[in-house]
Amino acid sequence: MGRAKTIDEVQLFQETEKLILESGYAGFHFKALSERLGVARSTIYNYYSKKEELITAFMVHLLEQVVENMDRASRSDDPVHALIQLWGRYANIHQMMQVMPYIDKEASPKVQKSVEAMFQLLQKMRSKIKDILIEEQQHGSVRDDVPLDTLAGFVMSAVQIPYRHQSEEEWAEEVYKLIRSGLSA
Amino acid sequence: MGRAKTIDEVQLFQETEKLILESGYAGFHFKALSERLGVARSTIYNYYSKKEELITAFMVHLLEQVVENMDRASRSDDPVHALIQLWGRYANIHQMMQVMPYIDKEASPKVQKSVEAMFQLLQKMRSKIKDILIEEQQHGSVRDDVPLDTLAGFVMSAVQIPYRHQSEEEWAEEVYKLIRSGLSA
Amino acid sequence: MGRAKTIDEVQLFQETEKLILESGYAGFHFKALSERLGVARSTIYNYYSKKEELITAFMVHLLEQVVENMDRASRSDDPVHALIQLWGRYANIHQMMQVMPYIDKEASPKVQKSVEAMFQLLQKMRSKIKDILIEEQQHGSVRDDVPLDTLAGFVMSAVQIPYRHQSEEEWAEEVYKLIRSGLSA
Amino acid sequence: MGRAKTIDEVQLFQETEKLILESGYAGFHFKALSERLGVARSTIYNYYSKKEELITAFMVHLLEQVVENMDRASRSDDPVHALIQLWGRYANIHQMMQVMPYIDKEASPKVQKSVEAMFQLLQKMRSKIKDILIEEQQHGSVRDDVPLDTLAGFVMSAVQIPYRHQSEEEWAEEVYKLIRSGLSA
DNA sequence: CATGAATGAGGCTTCATTCAT
DNA sequence: GATGAATGAAGCCTCATTCAT
Numbered sequence: 046m047g048r049a050k051t052i053d054e055v056q057l058f059q060e061t062e063k064l065i066l067e068s069g070y071a072g073f074h075f076k077a078l079s080e081r082l083g084v085a086r087s088t089i090y091n092y093y094s095k096k097e098e099l100i101t102a103f104m105v106h107l108l109e110q111v112v113e114n115m116d117r118a119s120r121s122d123d124p125v126h127a128l129i130q131l132w133g134r135y136a137n138i139h140q141m142m143q144v145m146p147y148i149d150k151e152a153s154p155k156v157q158k159s160v161e162a163m164f165q166l167l168q169k170m171r172s173k174i175k176d177i178l179i180e181e182q183q184h185g186s187v188r189d190d191v192p193l194d195t196l197a198g199f200v201m202s203a204v205q206i207p208y209r210h211q212s213e214e215e216w217a218e219e220v221y222k223l224i225r226s227g228l229s230a
Numbered sequence: 231m232g233r234a235k236t237i238d239e240v241q242l243f244q245e246t247e248k249l250i251l252e253s254g255y256a257g258f259h260f261k262a263l264s265e266r267l268g269v270a271r272s273t274i275y276n277y278y279s280k281k282e283e284l285i286t287a288f289m290v291h292l293l294e295q296v297v298e299n300m301d302r303a304s305r306s307d308d309p310v311h312a313l314i315q316l317w318g319r320y321a322n323i324h325q326m327m328q329v330m331p332y333i334d335k336e337a338s339p340k341v342q343k344s345v346e347a348m349f350q351l352l353q354k355m356r357s358k359i360k361d362i363l364i365e366e367q368q369h370g371s372v373r374d375d376v377p378l379d380t381l382a383g384f385v386m387s388a389v390q391i392p393y394r395h396q397s398e399e400e401w402a403e404e405v406y407k408l409i410r411s412g413l414s415a
Numbered sequence: 416m417g418r419a420k421t422i423d424e425v426q427l428f429q430e431t432e433k434l435i436l437e438s439g440y441a442g443f444h445f446k447a448l449s450e451r452l453g454v455a456r457s458t459i460y461n462y463y464s465k466k467e468e469l470i471t472a473f474m475v476h477l478l479e480q481v482v483e484n485m486d487r488a489s490r491s492d493d494p495v496h497a498l499i500q501l502w503g504r505y506a507n508i509h510q511m512m513q514v515m516p517y518i519d520k521e522a523s524p525k526v527q528k529s530v531e532a533m534f535q536l537l538q539k540m541r542s543k544i545k546d547i548l549i550e551e552q553q554h555g556s557v558r559d560d561v562p563l564d565t566l567a568g569f570v571m572s573a574v575q576i577p578y579r580h581q582s583e584e585e586w587a588e589e590v591y592k593l594i595r596s597g598l599s600a
Numbered sequence: 601m602g603r604a605k606t607i608d609e610v611q612l613f614q615e616t617e618k619l620i621l622e623s624g625y626a627g628f629h630f631k632a633l634s635e636r637l638g639v640a641r642s643t644i645y646n647y648y649s650k651k652e653e654l655i656t657a658f659m660v661h662l663l664e665q666v667v668e669n670m671d672r673a674s675r676s677d678d679p680v681h682a683l684i685q686l687w688g689r690y691a692n693i694h695q696m697m698q699v700m701p702y703i704d705k706e707a708s709p710k711v712q713k714s715v716e717a718m719f720q721l722l723q724k725m726r727s728k729i730k731d732i733l734i735e736e737q738q739h740g741s742v743r744d745d746v747p748l749d750t751l752a753g754f755v756m757s758a759v760q761i762p763y764r765h766q767s768e769e770e771w772a773e774e775v776y777k778l779i780r781s782g783l784s785a
Numbered sequence: 786c787a788t789g790a791a792t793g794a795g796g797c798t799t800c801a802t803t804c805a806t
Numbered sequence: 807g808a809t810g811a812a813t814g815a816a817g818c819c820t821c822a823t824t825c826a827t
């Protein structure tokens with residue numbers, strides 16, 4: 046019944062991500078997206094009836110993946126290390142998140158729901174990081190002379206360190222060293 | 231009394247910065263800007279004949295300030311410390327820089343010039359950081375088991391660590407500790 | 416159990432009427448209609464291959480009912496009274512008729528036919544009213560110092576008098592008095 | 601300062617009225633309007649930033665005129681007569697009013713204000729009619745065996761009686777007779 | 786210079802309608 | 807027949823930019 050789909054959500058999300066990374070929120074239109082997908086602009090409206098709905102749905106999807114992976118990370122031997130490796134893999138979340146302030150949060154009820162979900166996920170991320178750090182503080186492997194919030198911010202900010210010429214793995218190793226023991230020789 | 235309002239270029243830049251910080255590139259319009267300045271939209275065209283010209287001119291201005299301050303920082307006792315303090319003061323440069331990818335660089339010759347200038351200034355920033363780090367490596371106070379680029383990225387990324395509840399000074403102290411010696415207790 | 420839903424034409428007309436009364440021509444979409452019927456939008460096209468075809472078919476159907484009832488009314492003791500009672504029952508025809516000007520009459524041959532039929536039915540309505548009035552004029556119970564067209568218009572306009580707090584019957588009685596003997600005490 | 605206007609509100613209202621009367625709410629677009637006015641579509645947005653704002657502003661303007669004229673009418677020798685004459689002159693208000701249900705009342709704060717104003721004006725119209733009728737009831741020239749609301753509805757509905765081949769004056773005279781003394785000979 | 790007016794380009798959305806299963 | 811998918815045309819709206827005073 047009905048004819049075969051020419052696009053699916055996976056493709057939609059893939060191209061959405063690419064487009065946002067390349068052109069940011071302002072440059073993200075259904076027009077551009079439809080051209081990349083090779084469908085009519087209006088076709089996309091059959092999937093998401095508002096620009097904001099697609100973007101936020103995608104971002105929720107992305108954050109969910111990250112949070113899921115953080116769970117795994119926190120159970121590893123060296124959770125901080127695992128976290129940094131995760132950052133290496135999802136280097137673009139941070140960039141994606143920067144789009145958030147520009148989203149019209151009242152665009153539709155669906156958008157509102159997604160935005161709420163995003164905040165909760167971010168909350169979860171932050172608290173998972175803190176949990177990891179607290180745990181390590183108790184083992185004496187993380188300093189406690191700096192407020193937890195700042196420590197967490199420090200760990201999260203590492204996601205911003207650009208890849209230079211390294212592989213993802215090299216990047217993670219180098220950054221891990223710095224996060225652990227700083228610039229000092 | 232009642233004579234035609236004239237635009238004060240200082241105010242122009244101030245409002246430009248505010249507007250970009252509040253709304254990002256997408257939300258930066260001459261319409262909004264003119265309303266804040268209390269002049270007609272078309273008046274701004276007597277100063278900058280293109281949106282991009284204004285934005286890029288402003289960004290060059292901003293970067294020049296930062297670079298100037300970096301010069302001073304690099305001559306201080308503890309240049310890394312001074313740098314972090316600088317980040318505290320210019321916490322928004324990073325956010326400002328994020329609009330760059332969305333600028334149509336071919337918009338006009340003036341824009342092209344400004345964009346070139348910006349790249350050179352960014353270049354300068356990066357190399358100043360590297361110079362500082364190299365200098366410290368020679369004194370043995372900065373590690374050399376991590377590539378210089380990554381070290382520089384690490385220092386720059388600190389600008390992203392959000393203020394929590396601290397003053398600018400507290401923020402700088404805490405972050406400095408982390409940059410210097412990392413998470414380790 | 417679970418066999419494909421089929422459209423009931425009676426229901427189709429019912430929902431069409433409701434929708435037009437609630438939302439007017441502008442608010443009448445196959446989208447809304449299909450939702451109310453619980454079928455796919457495209458299914459309606461198996462019955463009416465154009466929006467206009469459905470609307471006009473429905474209106475013909477409605478007018479036919481009214482004309483039929485007018486026949487009965489004109490054979491009653493007091494035909495004017497019966498007419499006003501009829502208006503009470505079909506208070507919405509007038510509202511329905513107001514969508515006519517917006518219909519694209521050339522939309523399809525079927526539409527053209529329906530539109531013609533509608534005009535003939537309206538013609539018939541008008542002339543039935545006139546017949547009734549002429550008959551009464553001959554009995555001396557209706558004035559002849561006002562052109563027949565205006566008299567007919569007067570009777571038809573009564574359909575517009577809104578229900579206030581009365582039942583349909585009360586409305587008809589009150590309006591009948593006014594139509595018969597006017598405002599005068 | 602600034603260049604000379606090419607359209608003014610008067611023209612805008614005139615063409616708005618014509619367009620609505622010809623094509624109804626659904627057929628009223630800024631595109632059609634701009635074509636008639638010989639300006640670009642976007643120009644109209646400099647005057648009214650939403651379709652609904654223009655329509656409702658116009659309707660308020662129209663009702664205000666009518667209400668003003670009703671004041672004059674109620675002070676005349678035969679207020680009911682004057683009212684019917686007024687209906688002759690503003691035969692289109694009723695048609696215009698039918699557009700109301702389709703207006704998105706939440707379209708903008710300005711729209712909301714206008715809609716409120718419209719309701720108040722309609723309220724005023726109705727109560728002015730009632731005042732007139734009450735006054736006449738006290739003089740014994742209007743019946744009191746029919747509820748006031750119905751009487752008022754009866755008077756208002758007269759606006760719907762179509763012109764046949766008469767002048768405005770003839771129409772008013774004929775309709776006045778009917779309103780006063782009904783169909784009876 | 787400052788301004789108010791006009792405009793075009795470009796993005797957003799909604800539907801009627803067609804297609805393939 | 808019934809359906810879900812795809813589409814194009816049409817209307818909405820917002821700006822950057824230009825023009826004439």
